[in-house]
Amino acid sequence: MPAVSEDGAKKRTLFDAATEDMPYLLPLAVIEEYLYFLDARAYGPSVFGSGAMAAASLCRVPVSGGAVETISGPGTRIIGCSDGAIVYERRNF
Numbered sequence: 001m002p003a004v005s006e007d008g009a010k011k012r013t014l015f016d017a018a019t020e021d022m023p024y025l026l027p028l029a030v031i032e033e034y035l036y037f038l039d040a041r042a043y044g045p046s047v048f049g050s051g052a053m054a055a056a057s058l059c060r061v062p063v064s065g066g067a068v069e070t071i072s073g074p075g076t077r078i079i080g081c082s083d084g085a086i087v088y089e090r091r092n093f
Contacts, residue, residue: 014061015068017041026056029081034060036086042074058088 014035017025024040040056058072072090079087 014063014065024056028058028078028086030063031084031086033063035063036060036071038076038078039068039070058086 021041024043026038026040028036028038030036037059038056039059042057043055055074056076057070057074058076058078059068059070061068072088075091076088077091079089081087
């Protein structure tokens with residue numbers, strides 16, 4: 001997943017993903033030096049859009065580089081981002 005600085009000057013890759021997987025990786029926020037994102041590669045187009053299943057996983061990766069960490073597995077639905085926190089729920093499906 002590419003990352004770009006606020007001024008657009010610096011670009012680097014935080015982790016590798018195939019081009020066809022990019023629509024299923026949804027960046028959410030950068031909080032305390034981590035990029036949080038939804039990873040729906042395992043479920044594809046059933047995840048996003050009206051009436052979609054909450055089938056993505058909530059993940060994070062350090063913006064300084066490092067391994068991707070799964071915070072919440074498949075079934076995660078984001079409720080919102082507020083005050084430096086991501087509010088989510090997870091359902092088994």
